[in-house]
Amino acid sequence: MHPESITEAIRAEQQQRVGWRGWAGLVVLMLPVLLVSVDNTVLSFALPAIALELEPTSAQQLWIIDAYPLVLAGLLVTMGTLGDRFGRRRMLLLGATGFAIVSALAAFAPNAELLIAARAGMGVFGAMLMPSTLSLLRSIFTDRDQRRFAIAVWASMFSAGAALGPIVGGILLEHFAWGSVFLMAVPVLIPLLVFAPLLVPESRDPNPGRVDPISIALSMATMVPIVYAIKELAVHGIMSLAWLWFAMGIGFGWLFVRRQLRAVVPMLDMRLFRNPTFSGALLVNLLSVVGLVGFLFFVAQHLQLIIGLSPMQAGFALVPGLLAMIVSGLIIVPIAKRNPPRTVVPVALVFSVLGYALVTLATGPESLWLLILAFVSLGIGIGAAETVSNELILASAPPAKAGAASAVSETAYELGAVLGTAVIGGILTALYRTNLVVPPGVPADAADAARETLAGAVHAADGLDPALGAQLADAAAHAFDAGVGVTAWIGAGLVVLAAVIARTTLGRTR
Template identity: 75%
Template sequence: MSATASISLPGTEEGPRVGARGWAALVVLMLPVLLVSVDNTVLSFALPEISTALRPSGVEQLWIIDVYPLVLAGLLVTMGTLGDRFGRRRLLLIGATGFALVSALAAFAPTAALLIAARAALGFFGAMLMPSTLSLLRSVFQNRDQRRLAIAIWAAAFSAGSALGPIVGGLLLEHFAWGSVFLVAVPVLIPLLILAPILVPESRDPNPGRIDPISIAMSMATMVPVVYAIKEFAVHGITPLVVILVVLGVGVGVLFVRRQLRAETPMLDMALFRRGMFSGAILVNLLSVVALVGFLYYVSQHLQLVLGLKPVQAGLALIPGMAMMIVSGLIVVPIARRVRPQVLVPAALVFSLAGYLVVAFTTHAHGVAPLIVAFVLLGIGIGAAETVSNELILAAAPPEKAGAASAVSETAYELGAVLGTTILGGIITAFYRNSLVVPDGVPEAVAARATETLAGAFSAAAQLPDALGAALRQAAAEAFGTGVMVTSLIGGLLVICAAVIAALTLGRRLGR
C-alpha cells in the first residue's frame, strides 16, 4: 500500500476462530511480555542495592534505568519492519536468545558503566521481542472478538509481570546479590525458545519491498537525539547540547517523514497517522505510561528508603494496584462492545487522575496506606485505557503491516518509560538536591554523596554515628518529599491530556 493510499479498518470482519493451539500460542507470546515487565519492576526495586554496591552518580543511576528504553525507542520501528520482512517469529527467537545471554552478563557487571552497557545490549535484543509478540498475536487471532480478548490478556501480562516482579525480586534481593534479578530472564526465555517454533506460526509481509538502510538510520537518528535531549533537560535544564540534539532529531525526523511519503513501499506507512483513531491511541498509550512509570520511580524508593520497608514488603504493597490493573483490563472487554472508546477511555482515566491527587495531597508522613490506595486507582484507569488503545492500534493497521504498527505502539510505550523516569524522576531529583539541608558535622565527601541521590544519602548515613546518620536520613526524606506534590500534579495533568485526546480522537466502538 502506498503512503498516500486510504486506510481501511482491517479486523472488523469476522475472521476464523482459533482453537486450543491458538490460545497455547498466546501463552508462549506472553512469556517475553512477562519478562520485560518483570525486568522493569525488578530493576526499580533493585536500584537501592545497585546504588549501594556500584555507587553510581545521579546521572549514572538514571542511565541504568533509561538506557534500555532509549535503545528500544531507537530500534523498535526498525525491528518491527525487519520482522515484517524476514519473519516475526524468527526475529522473536533471535531476540530471545540474545536477551537471555546478555542478562546473564548483566548479573555480574562489576561497575555502573558496564551495567549501563549491558542494559543497552538488552535494549537491542528487547527491540526484537516486543513488536514481534503483538504482531504475531494479530496474525494468530483473526477473529475480532477473540483478538480483543487476546489483547486484553496480553496487556494483562504486563501488569502481571509488574506485580510478580516485586515479589520475585524482593525474595531474590533478600537472599542473593542484586545481579540475581537479571538472571530471571533465563528460565523465562528457555520455554519460549523451545515452544515458539512448535506453536507459533511464522508470519511476514508477503510484499515487503526492498530494505531501505537510509530510512533505518534516519529512524534511529530521529529517536535517539530527542530522547537524549529530554534526559539532559531533566538533569541540567536548557543547555546548548539540549538545543542541538532537539534540532538534530526533529530535523532528521522531518526528512524521515518526507522520505516515507515519497517511497513506493515505505518503511513506516505514514498514512496510518492520518487516522485519528490510530494516532490518538498511540498518544493515550504514551501519556499513560509516562504517568505510570513516573509513579513507580517515586514509590519504589519511597517505600524502601523513606518508609524502611524490605523489598518483599514494598512489592506486596504494590500488589493491590497491579491486581486492579489486570482486572480492569479484562473487565473492559465486554464493556467496550457497547461503549464508544471516546467515552470509555476518558472515564477510565478519571480513576488514574484520582490516584495522582491522592499522592499529591498526602505527604510522605502518612505511611503506606495512601500509596496503596493511589496505585489501585492508577491501575484501574491505566489497565482499561491501554487494553482499549492497543486493540485500536492493531485494528487500524493492515495485517501485512502489523509489525510496523506494533513497533509504533511499543515505541510509544518505551518512550513513555524514558519520559516518566527522566522528567518526573528528574523533577523529584532536582527538588531533592535543592531542598536537602545536610546536617552540621557531616564530612564533605559524605555530604557530596548524599546530595546526589536519595539512595546515596541513606548509604552515606550508615557510615556516620547513629545520631548524625539519623539526622541525615531525616533531612534526605524531607527533601525527597518536597518534589512529590509537584511531580504528582504533573502526572495528573498528563492523565488529563490523555483523556482529552481520547475524547477527541477515539470515535469508534471496538466492535465496529
C-alpha cells in the first residue's frame, strides 16, 4: 500500500473515533441502564414494608413484583423497532420522562391495585429506555475499539446494577419509607433529560419497518405467557397450568416469526438469527444472566438468614464481586482485541464455574468469606463474557438495525433474570422443602411456616422456646444449604453450556 493510502486510512479511522463529547454521552446513557437494572432487584427488600402498609393479598403481592418484568419483556422488541423508526434518542427521552413520573406515583400509591398499575407503567417506559441506550452506543461509537470499550461499560453497569440493588435497598430502607426505592428514579433521570439532548445525537433506521399493530400484539402475546409460565412453573410445579401458558406463548411466537418472514419490510428482521455469532452471543448472554441472578437469589438469603447479616451488611458483602464484574468487563477489552471470542468467552466462564464450585463448600454461619470469594470469581467470568457477547451482538447486526438487535439482546437479559429466579430459585425451594426435617415438638403452624421458606422458618423459630427455636433454625439452615449445594452445580452446568455454545458458534476472528 502506498504511504499516501496508509495516511488516508489512518485519517479516516481518526475521524471515526469520538472525543470527549462521545464519552460524556456514554456517562449520560449509563444512568437509565443502572436505574433499570437496580430496579430488578431492589423491590424485594421493600416488599415486607409494602405488605405491612398496603396489606396486599398473596396474589397481589406476587403481581407487585411480576407486573414490571412481564410488561418490560413483552415490549422490548416493539420499543426497539419503534426507536429505529422514530428516533432512538426520542424514545429514550420519552421513556425517561414517563419512568420518572410513574415511579413517583408508585412511591405514594395508596393501595396495592394502584401500585400494580404503576409497576406495569414502569415496565412500558422501561422498555423504551433499555434498547435505546445500547443502540445509541452503536451509533455514537463507530470505531470498533472505542465501541467495544463503551459496551464493556454498558454491560458492567447492567450486571452491576443487579448486585447494587440490595445495597441501595438496604441503605434506603434503613433511613426512609418503602416509597424511597421508587423515588430514587427521579434524581437519576433528571440529569439524563437535561444532558441527553446536548450530548447524544439522534439516530434512526433510514429504511425502518412499518408500524405493524398485529406484529406488536403478537410479540406481546409471545413474551408475556412465556415469562408468566416460567414463574408459574417455579411456584406451583409441573402440575400447574404453566405448560398451557408456555404452549400459548410458543404458538403466538410461531405466528410472529411467520408474519415477519412474509413481510416485505418486517418489524424484526429474522435474518439476524441466521448469523451464528448473533444467535450464539444471545444464548451466552441469556445463560450468563441466569447464572448471575440465580446466584444472587440464594446468596442474599444465606447472608441474611443463616449468617445473620442485616440487609445493608449483606449488600456490602456483595461489593467485591460487583467490583470484580466491572473491572473484568473493562480489562477484557484489550484481551478481546487480540484473541478470538470463541477462546476468550469460554476461558472467562471458567472463573464463573469455579465460583459456583466454591458455593458448594460455603455452608453454615462461618461461610462469609468463602461466599465473597465465590461471587468475585463468578463476577470475573460474567463481566468479561457479557462484554464480549454484547459487542458481538451489535457488531454482527447492520447499523440501521441497532435498535432491533439491542431489543433482542435486552429480551435475553430479562428472560435470563426471570429464569434465574424462577428456575434456580424454584429448584432450591423444592429441595429445601424436601430436605427440611422439622424437630419434634414444633407447633403445626410454625412447622407449616418453616416448610414454606427459609425466612418463614427463621421467623417461626424466633417465636418458640429458645432451645426448640434453635433446633428449628439449624434444621432449616441445613436443608437450605443442602439445596444450595445441588442448585450450585445446576448453575455451574448452565455456565458450562454457555461456554460450549461460545466455543462452537462465536467467530475465530478477533
